[in-house]
Amino acid sequence: MKSFNQFLILFGVLMLLNSCRTVYTPNMHNVPLFKEKDEFRGTFGFNDFQLAYSPISHLGLMMNAQYHNGGSYSEPFEDGSARKYLIEGGIGYYRNFERSGVFELYGGGGYGGVSFDHSSDSEFSAYNSKLSRFFIQPSIGFTSEFFDLSFSMRFIRLNYFDHDISEYEPGSVFDEDYDLRELNDHIYTFLEPGITLRAGWNQVKFHMQFVRTLQLNDLSLNHRRGIVNIGVHVNFASRYSIEKEENKQ
Numbered sequence: 181m182k183s184f185n186q187f188l189i190l191f192g193v194l195m196l197l198n199s200c201r202t203v204y205t206p207n208m209h210n211v212p213l214f215k216e217k218d219e220f221r222g223t224f225g226f227n228d229f230q231l232a233y234s235p236i237s238h239l240g241l242m243m244n245a246q247y248h249n250g251g252s253y254s255e256p257f258e259d260g261s262a263r264k265y266l267i268e269g270g271i272g273y274y275r276n277f278e279r280s281g282v283f284e285l286y287g288g289g290g291y292g293g294v295s296f297d298h299s300s301d302s303e304f305s306a307y308n309s310k311l312s313r314f315f316i317q318p319s320i321g322f323t324s325e326f327f328d329l330s331f332s333m334r335f336i337r338l339n340y341f342d343h344d345i346s347e348y349e350p351g352s353v354f355d356e357d358y359d360l361r362e363l364n365d366h367i368y369t370f371l372e373p374g375i376t377l378r379a380g381w382n383q384v385k386f387h388m389q390f391v392r393t394l395q396l397n398d399l400s401l402n403h404r405r406g407i408v409n410i411g412v413h414v415n416f417a418s419r420y421s422i423e424k425e426e427n428k429q
Contacts, residue, residue, distance in 0.1 A: 203294060203363070204403035206393050207246040207266055208411075209332045209374040213282045213323040214240055214274045218418055223387055225411030234274070242270045242286060266292035268313065280324050289314040294340075296360075307360050309343035321376070328378035328385065328413075336370040362400075369396040370403075378413050387413040 212221040212232035217239075223230045232242040246266040268290020275283050290313055297306040314337045321330025340363040348360065371394045378385040389409040395401065 202262070202402055202404055203360070204338065204368070204370075204393075204401055205246075205248050205264055206336070206370070206372055206391055206404060206407060207244055208389055208407075208409040209317065209319070209334060209372075209376065209391060210242045210244050210270070210286070211284065211319050211321060211330045211332050211374075211376050212240055212242065212274070213284070213321050213328055213330060215276055215282065215323065216417060216419060220416045221414065223411055223413045225387070225409045228409060228411070238273055238275060240272050240274050240284065240286065242272070242288065244268045244270070244290065246292070262294075262296045264292065264294045266290055266311075266313065268292075268315070270315070270317075272317075280322050281320070282323055282330075283318075283320050285316075285318045287314075287316045303349055304347060305349035306347040307343065307345060309340045309360075309363060311338065311340045313338050325382045326379065328376065330376045332374045332376065334372040334374065336368075336372060338368040338370065340364055340366075366399045368399055368401050370394060371396055380413075383415050385413045385415070387411045 208223065208225055208228040208230060210223070210230045210232060212219075212234070214221070214232070214234045217234050217237045219234045221232045227246055227248045229245040230242065232240055234240050244266070246264070248264040249262075268288055270286045270288025272284060272286030272288075274285075277283065291310070292313065293308065293310045295306070295308045298304070315334050317332055317334040319330050319332035321328065321332075343361070343364050345361055372391055373394075374389055374391040376387070376389045378387050380386050387410065390406070391409070392406045393404055395403065
């Protein structure tokens with residue numbers, strides 16, 4: 181038991197240090213799986229907040245927000261922290277097939293930023309940058325009263341701009357592999373496949389999602405290779421009100 185606890189502590193420390201050195205962390209895929217107009221869906225995770233609404237049949241709107249606090253770390257004579265945020269919107273088309281199948285295609289974009297700082301007895305280094313991101317995301321899935329399953333594929337175009345390097349010192353702890361000043365000069369592209377699983381009741385489900393991050397160009401960018409998202413998914417639709425009325429009769 182003691183060895184297992186030590187492993188958990190070591191794993192947590194390694195994840196924290198990795199977060200502090202990671203520039204790009206993908207957000208959760210927003211996969212509503214609409215079945216009708218006037219349907220609302222929301223997913224709430226540890227770092228992600230996502231909403232989606234269908235005002236008319238076959239049309240979906242979405243909003244995604246991410247705040248990732250890589251945390252602060254403290255070592256003998258050294259301290260540092262890392263933070264990232266992203267807000268984006270999207271619009272798309274969905275079509276139902278068979279009894280429970282859904283095909284969706286969404287596109288959109290957003291704005292965000294990253295910040296890092298590191299200090300020691302001998303130096304202080306900080307980096308801040310804004311970012312813009314555009315995405316195209318097709319998905320296909322199955323949705324039912326108690327279970328949802330979907331596969332999505334998201335294409336990402338990522339650009340960092342307007343960076344603040346007034347207090348930046350190359351070679352600090354969060355950029356050992358490359359110079360962060362080069363982020364402003366490039367466009368990064370990614371392909372991000374994802375699998376989403378939900379289980380529970382018709383209006384509230386436990387949500388789990390696996391996302392893999394594949395960089396399409398050869399430019400150096402420290403990014404997460406994969407993430408696991410856990411949260412709660414809610415669904416409000418007129419069909420549930422109709423079912424309640426029918427059950428009362």
